[in-house]
Amino acid sequence: MKELMLGNKAAARGLFEAGVSFVSSYPGTPSTEITEEAAKYDEIYCEWAPNEKVAMEAAFGASLSGVRSFCGMKHVGLNVAADPLYTMSYTGVNAGLVVGVADDAGMHSSQNEQDSRRHAIGAKVPMLEPSDSEEALEFAKLAYELSEEYDTPVLLKMCTRVAHSQSLVETSSRNVVEKTYEKNPAKYSMAPANAIRRHPFVEERMRKLAEYGETSGINRVEKVEGAKRGFITSSTSYQYVKEVFGNDSSILKLGMVNPLPDKLLVDFAKSVEEVYVVEELDPVIEEHCKALGLTVHGKDILPICGEFSQGLLRECILGEKAEYPEFGEATPVRPPVMCAGCPHRGLFYSLKKLNCTVLGDIGCYTLGGTPPLGMMDMTLCMGASVSAVHGFNRARELKNETDKKNIVAVIGDSTFMHSGMTGLANIAYNMTNSTVIIVDNSITGMTGHQQNPTTGYNIKGDPAGKIDLEALCHALGFERVSVVDPYDLSQCEKVIGEELGVDAPSVIISRRPCALLKYVKHNPPLCVDSEKCKSCKSCMRIGCPAISMKADGTGTVKAVIDKTQCTGCGICKQMCAFSAIS
């Protein structure tokens, strides 16, 4: 029987059916659920690794040892893991190895909109691109067959709309494949003398895979007799093309986007009068078609930024505008905010009071940059806060700038384990007077609560090794390591002020578990005594979604706390000079 399944869950089902036994990943929207769902199968060992590079290398080790392995990540995670990927292309695999990578066109939850297909081309590895849940399952299984047959890691590329859409799938049973490990340094030890011999193998493999793409059915033509228009497309774009043009146009639907099938592309283009390449983000297929001498439409009429939709295709290709009702006035935007009770709020308020320059990082605390706190000067990539604060401070020394800037790096516990440690080592080694704040909420928050090496639990919630952050920072050469409670504003301000004032590098750990964690007990909700409230709006400066200003019975605007949201964290209470909140 067919069931409705999220794309990521279907990919995980594909791993199960392909007999995968080892999964190591780092969470990242929209890829996270592949690994979370895989972890629900007792037959698959799953773990969260500190970062994507570690995850991929662990998966490589498992493949080498002889079990089918997987690692999952978001598009920017593949940058972190690009180093092993580009040389795994040379070594190939023992048991099948698949890398799941999820792009985020439209940047629903990402810092850039890069196109992972560029990595597939760069690393010279095949990339399969499912267009719905059923294909996510099928392609995951196929990826293992290709991986072993062609001796290559295989990229399974998801995107937000495939990863986070549910559609119908049919499941089947698990089939375990295991191999034995046999020594073969000429294949697996990539010193120059060996790697030089493997490079021609890589080129030959890609040629064979291109042949496979011509004839295997992974890329298919859906021909409509007499059609003048033809579409070359893949992934979720295929669904939009099918919806708008499925009845009257021919479609070349690509399931493998690297390497591309030259003959299929040329023959298809010849079979119609006009060819449109419909692909989100970069013109990867379009450029390939043009290099083959084909005349195609692509980014000349379709955008390079953001997501596509059926409406966008109607408008860009047919010139048809949709008709719809309009509200008629501007609707105030509703950006994501720190939750009520979020421990990051108190920390960022303290940074604001100290007029800090904040070099930030990737996580829930990136929301510290939104109004009214607005306390983030920089967000780049995982770990960049710690590395950049060193560069920023050293550059100020070089320029002889001595004015007080109160410069801090702010990084989360999981992001620190991911790639903050090496930056910290650099501060200790190359000696700048830098202040690093680790906001330790005891979980990986933004991606939906995944465990990490500092939490003491593994992906299944069972007890696991626990890295002691204080001891780690000491070991990395930091003598000054202090811990503050971000619910205590005066303590935060005092300690941060002190550490900024001393002539030594320091780490401040702002520690309080995420208010959304199930084990966190909340205090009773707070209440505003409207008689005492002087409408000064001090409590509004912390940007708590539970507090608003509302007219009371007499028409005077007073602070009001929404009981259903308030967790009783008490930060607003510390803001009130009139003791109106209790």
Place this chain on the structure above:
Amino acid sequence: MNTKNIMIVGVGGQGSLLASKLLGHLLLKKGYDVKVSEVHGMSQRGGSVVTYVRYGEKVFSPIIDKGEADFIVSFEPLEAARWISYLKKDGCVVTNTVQTDPMTVITGAAEYPADIVSKISATGVKTDALNCLELAAQAGSVKAVNLVLLGRLSHYFDFDKSDWEEAIVACVPAKFLELNKKAFDLGLNYTA
């Protein structure tokens, strides 16, 4: 049949994922091809969130575009207003009337539109507005707003009540079953 489109809109954390799960389950049971598209990640932190539910003989795109939705089910009136252009001109919006101020309103950077429900109605779409929080509290938990909304939505479908109930049983934890059924009934039987 042509593909039918339902959008569920609200504020991150309000429980729209359960509503879409329940609809997906029901529509699949009724023999339709179904696609449901959700938003995970950053927007779930109190931002504007939207879920698309599409069903019919064969559904291709997982998302709904402007002017395509038959129904908007809204957990919060400002979100109904924000997404109203996604509705067909003769579409229907079922909305909770309880307002949740976005941070832009809380900080005073923007104003919450006054008389929002009548302005939604003035766009010409069918508007069915009810205080779901009150009804949910009456059912036993303010968190049951989603089931009140679904109960109200069920008015506009030809399915038997037993079909909806079967979907509720399949999708909510057993210990909250009675509460959720009650919330659904209160939405179903609501009269303005």
